[in-house]
Amino acid sequence: MLTADLLALKKYIPEDFEVYYTMVKDDRVMRYITGKGLTEEEARKKFDSIIRINEEENELGYFKVFDDEGKHIGDCKLERYDQDKSLLEVGYIVKKEFWGMGYGTLICERMLALADWVAPSADIVGIIDPENTASKGLLEKFNFKTYFISIEDELPTEKLRLSRGRLG
Numbered sequence: 001m002l003t004a005d006l007l008a009l010k011k012y013i014p015e016d017f018e019v020y021y022t023m024v025k026d027d028r029v030m031r032y033i034t035g036k037g038l039t040e041e042e043a044r045k046k047f048d049s050i051i052r053i054n055e056e057e058n059e060l061g062y063f064k065v066f067d068d069e070g071k072h073i074g075d076c077k078l079e080r081y082d083q084d085k086s087l088l089e090v091g092y093i094v095k096k097e098f099w100g101m102g103y104g105t106l107i108c109e110r111m112l113a114l115a116d117w118v119a120p121s122a123d124i125v126g127i128i129d130p131e132n133t134a135s136k137g138l139l140e141k142f143n144f145k146t147y148f149i150s151i152e153d154e155l156p157t158e159k160l161r162l163s164r165g166r167l168g
Contacts (some may be wrong), residue, residue, distance in 0.1 A: 006068040007106055009076070011054050011061050019064060019072060020047050028096050032129035035155065053079055059118045060088075065107055073098045076093045078114050081125050087161075088115050088124045100117060104138045112162075123163050130158040135146070 012020065020043065024030055027037040038046065060099035062077045074094040081087040092107045115124055126144050128135045136146075136158065144160035151157065 004079065007103075007110055008066040008070070008074075009063040009066075009110060010066070011063055012049055012050050012075070013054075017044065017047050018065065020050070020075070023072075023074065023093060023095055026096060029093060032132035032135065033093065036043055052135050053077075053163075059079070061113065064101070065092075065094075067098075067103070073103055078111045078118070085123060088119060090115070090123050090124050090126050099134075104134070107144055109140060121164055123161055128158050128160070134161070136151045 021038075021040060024043050024046070025037040025040070029105055030037045034042075042134060050062040057080075060079050062079070063073060065074045065076055072095070074092060076092040077090065079089055081089040090108065090111045092104060092111070094103050094107070111124050112124070115122065124144075126135075126139045128139070129148055130136075139160045139162075142162060144162045146160050148157070148159035
C-alpha cells in the first residue's frame with residue numbers, strides 16, 4: 001500500500017528546468033491546467049516564476065515529487081493564494097504514467113500536512129478545470145467545497161476551499 005511518507009518532495013531549483021519542461025509539455029498532463037502542453041518559452045516563463053516563489057519562503061513553494069524508487073512522478077505546490085495572502089493554495093500535477101495509482105491522494109496528504117505545520121488556521125484553496133472530475137473528487141475527499149465556477153484568465157475555472165476553523 002502506498003503511503004504519503006514514501007514520497008520525496010524537493011523544491012525546484014534553477015537547474016531543474018528540463019525536469020519541469022518534460023512534464024508540462026505533455027498535452028495530456030496539461031489538458032486541465034492550461035488546455036494544452038506548454039511551449040518551451042511558456043514553460044520557461046512559468047518556471048522562472050516558480051523559482052521566484054520558491055525563494056520567498058523556506059517552507060512553501062513548488063516541489064518535484066518522487067516515488068520511493070526515486071522516479072519523478074509529478075509536482076505539487078503549496079503557496080500563498082494570489083488573491084488573498086491569508087489563504088494557501090494547493091496544486092499538483094501527476095505524470096500520465098502514474099495516473100490512477102493513488103499518487104494524487106498522497107500528494108494532497110503531504111501538502112495538507114505541510115499546511116498544518118506552516119499555517120494551521122489558514123483556509124486552503126484548490127483551483128481546477130470544472131471538467132477535471134478526478135481532481136475535483138480528490139479535493140472533495142479532503143473536504144474541499146466548491147465556491148466558484150466561471151471563466152478566469154480565459155480558462156474554465158472551479159475553485160474549492162477547505163475551511164479550517166478560522167472565524168471570519
